[in-house]
Amino acid sequence: MTESGKPILYSYFRSSCSWRVRIALALKGIDYETVPINLIKDGGQQFSKDFQALNPMKQVPALKIDGITIHQSLAIIEYLEETRPTPRLLPQDPKKRASVRMISDLIAGGIQPLQNLSVLKQVGEEFQLTWAQNAIISGFNALEQILQSTAGTYCVGDEVTMADLCLVPQVANAERFKVDCTPYPTISSINKRLLVLEAFQVTHPCRQPDTPTELRA
Amino acid sequence: MTESGKPILYSYFRSSCSWRVRIALALKGIDYETVPINLIKDGGQQFSKDFQALNPMKQVPALKIDGITIHQSLAIIEYLEETRPTPRLLPQDPKKRASVRMISDLIAGGIQPLQNLSVLKQVGEEFQLTWAQNAIISGFNALEQILQSTAGTYCVGDEVTMADLCLVPQVANAERFKVDCTPYPTISSINKRLLVLEAFQVTHPCRQPDTPTELRA
Numbered sequence: 001m002t003e004s005g006k007p008i009l010y011s012y013f014r015s016s017c018s019w020r021v022r023i024a025l026a027l028k029g030i031d032y033e034t035v036p037i038n039l040i041k042d043g044g045q046q047f048s049k050d051f052q053a054l055n056p057m058k059q060v061p062a063l064k065i066d067g068i069t070i071h072q073s074l075a076i077i078e079y080l081e082e083t084r085p086t087p088r089l090l091p092q093d094p095k096k097r098a099s100v101r102m103i104s105d106l107i108a109g110g111i112q113p114l115q116n117l118s119v120l121k122q123v124g125e126e127f128q129l130t131w132a133q134n135a136i137i138s139g140f141n142a143l144e145q146i147l148q149s150t151a152g153t154y155c156v157g158d159e160v161t162m163a164d165l166c167l168v169p170q171v172a173n174a175e176r177f178k179v180d181c182t183p184y185p186t187i188s189s190i191n192k193r194l195l196v197l198e199a200f201q202v203t204h205p206c207r208q209p210d211t212p213t214e215l216r217a
Numbered sequence: 218m219t220e221s222g223k224p225i226l227y228s229y230f231r232s233s234c235s236w237r238v239r240i241a242l243a244l245k246g247i248d249y250e251t252v253p254i255n256l257i258k259d260g261g262q263q264f265s266k267d268f269q270a271l272n273p274m275k276q277v278p279a280l281k282i283d284g285i286t287i288h289q290s291l292a293i294i295e296y297l298e299e300t301r302p303t304p305r306l307l308p309q310d311p312k313k314r315a316s317v318r319m320i321s322d323l324i325a326g327g328i329q330p331l332q333n334l335s336v337l338k339q340v341g342e343e344f345q346l347t348w349a350q351n352a353i354i355s356g357f358n359a360l361e362q363i364l365q366s367t368a369g370t371y372c373v374g375d376e377v378t379m380a381d382l383c384l385v386p387q388v389a390n391a392e393r394f395k396v397d398c399t400p401y402p403t404i405s406s407i408n409k410r411l412l413v414l415e416a417f418q419v420t421h422p423c424r425q426p427d428t429p430t431e432l433r434a
Binding site for chain 1: 272273274275276283285287288289291292293295296299300311312314315318319321322323325326327329330331336339348351356358359360362363
């Protein structure tokens with residue numbers, strides 16, 4: 001927390017996992033300060049001693065709140081949900097909650113980790129794009145099918161849930177890696193409906209304190 | 218559910234994600250039937266049409282329960298926790314719950330996806346071992362540091378939690394990939410204390426209905 005008692009979010013404008021948390025904070029109306037961690041500059045600021053002390057996984061996001069530091073985006077969102085329950089990001093019905101967590105975990109555990117910066121570095125420049133595309137396409141093939149039975153206006157029914165907080169940043173990654181999203185009409189139309197919501201707009205990578213001028217919108 | 222109303226777990230004896238769920242079911246005393254999905258035989262039974270209809274991600278575990286099918290191991294465990302709360306696998310205190318989820322997500326999202334079968338296939342036989350070892354070592358370096366501040370008898374305090382259900386199968390993977398665990402005394406000693414518990418014993422990969430005879434113990 002800052003001296004003023006505000007939570008501090010360690011974030012990178014383009015990190016899809018950071019974006020998930022920014023949306024949760026925005027939806028719940030939680031005022032916070034951003035400390036940008038540039039994952040590229042100086043060989044990656046996440047590798048600094050200071051940041052490693054904060055998150056030994058050397059990843060963003062990390063959130064300082066209520067006297068603790070939490071990392072892992074879904075763990076952060078679940079904590080916010082339990083301590084700041086309004087508006088809720090998990091439905092009341094346990095079966096629908098299971099759908100939300102299933103979709104969130106599919107993206108956060110089954111797609112994003114395979115196409116994040118540190119993994120792509122290991123893959124080597126020549127194969128990076130195909131590798132990332134394969135991970136996203138394989139995940140989206142499954143996700144499109146799952147959403148056909150869970151979706152209403154959004155991923156699960158008609159309320160914005162944690163699953164939507166994972167979907168939009170992942171679609172942005174797909175676009176960045178030039179994945180053709182036409183085979184995914186359900187994913188695409190939910191994404192479109194979410195992107196117009198204020199909480200998704202103000203937290204967009206093109207509007208962060210650390211967004212480079214040439215990428216601002 | 219079977220005709221007898223029992224939940225059905227689609228599982229593979231060696232899958233670390235399936236093992237997580239088997240421990241949860243055992244701890245909570247939930248009687249279930251196992252349908253083995255052999256990830257190697259016939260080019261991988263997870264790719265069959267029937268199984269894809271059940272889980273489009275083509276992964277185990279999947280659990281049929283209460284009229285729904287859930288995949289993603291942590292989503293399954295959270296559902297079991299919400300619908301069968303005793304004994305609890307998440308502490309009551311929200312800050313401790315955050316620690317449990319942070320550790321679980323670190324393993325389930327930050328380590329396991331990088332060393333699972335389908336990714337190793339893409340990496341190619343020559344690099345598989347080093348790739349898997351790197352993923353585990355990088356995750357365990359962080360995990361060891363985190364556990365030093367959260368652990369009691371087990372990963373978070375003195376009660377068995379979801380984090381422990383992730384830890385033990387991941388240490389088994391580390392051993393399978395010949396990772397030297399001496400730099401991780403906290404991980405190793407928690408793992409040792411957990412392995413003697415009945416729920417971890419009966420669900421062990423060497424004691425499953427689909428464990429090949431030569432690997433049984």
